[in-house]
Amino acid sequence: MYKTINWGIIGLGNIAHKFATDLRTVKGVKLYGVASRSQEKANAFASKYNATKAYDNYEALANDPNIDAVYIATPHALHKENTLLCLENGIAVLCEKPFAMNADEVDNMIAKAKEKKVLLMEALWTYFLPHYQFVLSELKKETYGKLIKLEADFGFYRAFDNTSRVFNKSLGGGSLLDIGIYPIFAALSTLGNPKHIEAKATYFENGADSSCDMVFYYDSITKAYLKSTLLKATPGEAIFYCKKGIIKINGGFHSPSTVTITPKHGKAETIDFNYKTIGYNYEIIHFNEHLRQGKTESDIMTFEFSQQLIKTLDNVRRIINLDY
CATH class of the missing domain: 3.30.360.10 (Dihydrodipicolinate Reductase; domain 2)
Structure with missing residues (x-):
C-alpha cells in the first residue's frame, strides 16, 4: 500500500481537462484542489472531475497543506511565477511545456526546486508515450x-x-x-x-x-x-x-x-500501441513514482534536457528575431 497523492491543478483550460480526464485512470491519486481566477469556472471544473476544493486564486491552492503535487496548465508566460509559488510551499510541480519563456526563467525554477529539495518536472508528455x-x-x-x-x-x-x-x-x-x-x-x-x-x-x-x-x-x-x-x-x-x-x-x-x-x-x-487514454497518464505515473521515492528530478525529462530544450528555443528565436 502507498499513500494517495493529492493533486492540484492551476489553470483550467483545455489541456487541464485532458489531464484531469487521464488522472482518473491512474491508481493511488486524488484530484484534491483546482484553481482558476474565476470561482464559477473552478466550481464547474471541480464538479466535473470530483475535486474536493475549488479556489478562485492560485495562492490559496498553493497554501493548502493537503496538496502534494500541482499540475500547472496556465499560459506560458505564467509558468515561472506559478511554479515558484508552489515550490516555495514545498509542493511538487509538474509544469506544462514549454517550461517557461526563456532559459533564465527555467534556470530560476530549477534552482528553487533544488533549494527546496522538491520534485519539479517539465510536462512534455510525448517523452513518456x-x-x-x-x-x-x-x-x-x-x-x-x-x-x-x-x-x-x-x-x-x-x-x-x-x-x-x-x-x-x-x-x-x-x-x-x-x-x-x-x-x-x-x-x-x-x-x-x-x-x-x-x-x-x-x-x-x-x-x-x-x-x-x-x-x-x-x-x-x-x-x-x-x-x-x-x-x-x-x-x-x-x-x-x-x-x-x-x-x-x-x-x-x-x-x-x-x-x-x-x-x-x-x-x-x-x-x-493500443492506447486506451488521451496519453497524459504516462507522465503522471512517472511523476508519481518519483514523488513516492523521494526523488527531486526525473530520470527521463531531466533538468539538463529541459535546459537544452529552452536554450534551443531561445537560439531559434534569436535567429528569427522573435522577442517576447
Missing part, C-alpha cells in the same frame, strides 16, 4: 542503422484571434513555443544538440510567429528538417531516415500514435 519510447530504443540500438535524417512537423489552422492564448504574443503565443517545441524535441531527443541552426519565420500582424521552418545541422550528412505552423494543417509526422530503413511516427507524432517501419529490403509494418 510508449510509441515514442519504442522509437527511441530502436534508434539507440541502431536496429536499422545510423540515423541520418529527421523530418518532423506540427501544424494546424485556426482563424487568427488576438484574445486567444494561442496567438497572444505577450502570453508566449505563436507557433514556435506552442507547437514548434515538439519537432525540436524530436530532434534533441534523438540527435542531440545541433552544431548549427538555420531558421526562418512568418508573422501575424501582432508580431507572434505564424510559422517557423528550421534546419538543424549535425555533421556533413546528418540533418533535421523541422516545421511548425498555425496557418494550415500538416501531417504531424516524425520520420527518421536510417541507413537500413525508415521509422515513421504517424500523425500526430507528439500524441498517442502508431509507428510504421519500412526496412530497406522488406515490407512496411505498422505497430499499434
Whole structure:
C-alpha cells in the first residue's frame, strides 16, 4: 500500500481537462484542489472531475497543506511565477511545456526546486508515450542503422484571434513555443544538440510567429528538417531516415500514435500501441513514482534536457528575431 497523492491543478483550460480526464485512470491519486481566477469556472471544473476544493486564486491552492503535487496548465508566460509559488510551499510541480519563456526563467525554477529539495518536472508528455519510447530504443540500438535524417512537423489552422492564448504574443503565443517545441524535441531527443541552426519565420500582424521552418545541422550528412505552423494543417509526422530503413511516427507524432517501419529490403509494418487514454497518464505515473521515492528530478525529462530544450528555443528565436 502507498499513500494517495493529492493533486492540484492551476489553470483550467483545455489541456487541464485532458489531464484531469487521464488522472482518473491512474491508481493511488486524488484530484484534491483546482484553481482558476474565476470561482464559477473552478466550481464547474471541480464538479466535473470530483475535486474536493475549488479556489478562485492560485495562492490559496498553493497554501493548502493537503496538496502534494500541482499540475500547472496556465499560459506560458505564467509558468515561472506559478511554479515558484508552489515550490516555495514545498509542493511538487509538474509544469506544462514549454517550461517557461526563456532559459533564465527555467534556470530560476530549477534552482528553487533544488533549494527546496522538491520534485519539479517539465510536462512534455510525448517523452513518456510508449510509441515514442519504442522509437527511441530502436534508434539507440541502431536496429536499422545510423540515423541520418529527421523530418518532423506540427501544424494546424485556426482563424487568427488576438484574445486567444494561442496567438497572444505577450502570453508566449505563436507557433514556435506552442507547437514548434515538439519537432525540436524530436530532434534533441534523438540527435542531440545541433552544431548549427538555420531558421526562418512568418508573422501575424501582432508580431507572434505564424510559422517557423528550421534546419538543424549535425555533421556533413546528418540533418533535421523541422516545421511548425498555425496557418494550415500538416501531417504531424516524425520520420527518421536510417541507413537500413525508415521509422515513421504517424500523425500526430507528439500524441498517442502508431509507428510504421519500412526496412530497406522488406515490407512496411505498422505497430499499434493500443492506447486506451488521451496519453497524459504516462507522465503522471512517472511523476508519481518519483514523488513516492523521494526523488527531486526525473530520470527521463531531466533538468539538463529541459535546459537544452529552452536554450534551443531561445537560439531559434534569436535567429528569427522573435522577442517576447
